[in-house]
Amino acid sequence: MATVPKVDVGTDYKEKYGFFVPEDFVFKAKRGLNPEIVKEISWMKKEPEWMLKMRLRSLEIFRKKPMPTWGADLSVIDFENIFYYLKASDKQSTSWEDLPPDIKKTYDRLGVPEAERKFLAGVSAQYESEVVYHSLQKELTAKGVIFTDTDSALRDHPELFKEYFGTVIPPADNKFSALNTAVWSGGSFIYVPKGVRVEIPLQAYFRINAENMGQFERTLIICDEGSFVHYIEGCTAPIYTTDSLHSAVVEIIVKKGARCRYTTIQNWSTNVFNLVTKRAMAYADATMEWVDGNLGSQITMKYPSVYLMEPGAKGDVLSVAFAGKGQHQDAGGKMIHVAPNTTSTITSKSISKGGGRTSYRGHIKMYPDAKNSKSFVKCDALLLDDESRSDTYPYNDVDAENVTLGHEATVSKVSDEQLFYLMSRGITRNEAETMIVNGFIEPFTKELPLEYAVELNRLIQLEMEGSVG
């Protein structure tokens, strides 16, 4: 797709995404984090004993682990001021019409029902802590595809769930995976049976509405041998003066010969801390692709990773980050080559504007068995002014022989010549800069379904006009 139609910006973030509806909930846990809150969440969800134990154990791990200091500045997060669980509706709907009016209005405004009608095979919508809407095309259900929220999966598919949950990202992996495992709620659960190809995307839409809310969704995707699925998630929140926390964990298992693509278009408001752990295990000849677009948020720390476990496994990360005033996007990717003949690429594109800061942080690890493996990392940063900042932190550990590892990094500014050329055709400076930025991220945009590409370009346009946040 070479061109994206130009979209009108009649509204700004505040109108389109930044609105909020009054809180109306059936259950809201008290502020703060302690074993009682964790027990309460588990009790509300009527969970089996093993899950409660795992949650409590994870809470202990979270408390013991020090705050990571190697990346963005997280010292400002006040964990005691956050609501860890909020249930806005006491039932899950399969029809938009059945949603409580406030929630329905929210998703209508965000255009989600329309998107479902147009081009999605299944939709899940999470509001605060719980998934409130869910649908999947009948043909896919008949083929044995499971697409549900993670809480229902624990209840309805307990064996499958227990076999994989926490195996890709154990609670002790890092402080925030421990936190997520302690208080997780909602998220998507997908199982694609052997040989089944889900040709149109499945989508989940995550929305934080309440102030000081913590959203801790937990996503688990299992692609059985030879299967294919493309999963897309979108995230937004209103603009409050106080902070919210989004700390998700996404675990993916891609079995022999299967392919999974996971696309994120995250557009949090600029008071959200976004600290997400995403990891996939790719087995023989399997392909895992992370397509990760990070706009908004105050701080994002996210490094999707692929463990290339068996020969022929392939991993890709394609990410875009946009940091405006007061924002720090610390993003990148990790490729862990465990087996021979595995390949990986990381392509990172970042844009900094108005004093915003982007960092690329990447890790390529090649274990001794990973001979004849290849990895290529390319990071390009575009700075829109002199106050903005971009850094690159690549870490490479190679313990294998006969491997190829490439790294390319560029930092550029919007060139005067490009601006002059576009402006000499009557295009305003702001629009010319937006075009250059959209052109810069085009390798990313072209990987998105058209509707998302249009939306992303529109979001970039909003960011460029400085009307966001």
Add this chain to the structure above:
Amino acid sequence: MADFEIRDLRASVEGKEILKGVTLAINKGEVHAVMGPNGSGKSTLSHTLMGHPGYTVDGGDVIFKGQNVLALQPDERARLGMFLAFQYPVVVPGISMTNFLRTALNAKRGYDGKDKSKQVTPKEFRSLLKSELEVLHMDDSFLPRYINDGFSGGEKKRAEILQMAILKPEIAILDETDSGLDIDSIKFVAEAVNRMRGPELGVLIITHYTRILEFIKPDFVHVLVDGRFVLSGGPEVAERLEKTGYSEWGHAEELKPEEVA
């Protein structure tokens, strides 16, 4: 008063004075050629007229439609009806020519993302593009490609002329459009410009060589040497230069272009 008037224009680059007082009046319907040896200030003239930020105006006025365009941003000058065909068109990756042309046309029409009545409709745009391509005898294969990305020299210049045809300026400056082109491409560009000639268009051709003037017959020719016009006249000036080059002003350069394969 002429439609487009350059009055005593003086400009410098990085503190070095290049244009030392250029005065020129262009009416719509006229084709003017500015010729000059290397370093005479030809590209400074074209860039200054269009408002490139790297060129400093030290004095003078450029009056077009009652405004001093030197006070305007390049995009404002373009929307007023000026056009510059670049000597070295710039590559902008990731944006297709189609998208670029549409955005530029919308900008020219004053569409700012709000008043939809000013926006070119997809149907109107397609038919406009189709008819201009036909007139220019161009195929549409380069439209999905990124702006000037991987274009040959000839393709770049043709793309400039297509932009001109779509945007329909009232004052067009062609900056060394003939440089680096083979004779077929020069003929092509010249034919296209000739087709656009008419009472609504004034043209300023900036060139080192007389060759393009064999195909686009100028009404007036001005010789620029060391930042000043040293000679102005009709087409006969070009014929004189064809014979003697710039030698009478102390420049021994050849006036025959390098052979282009």
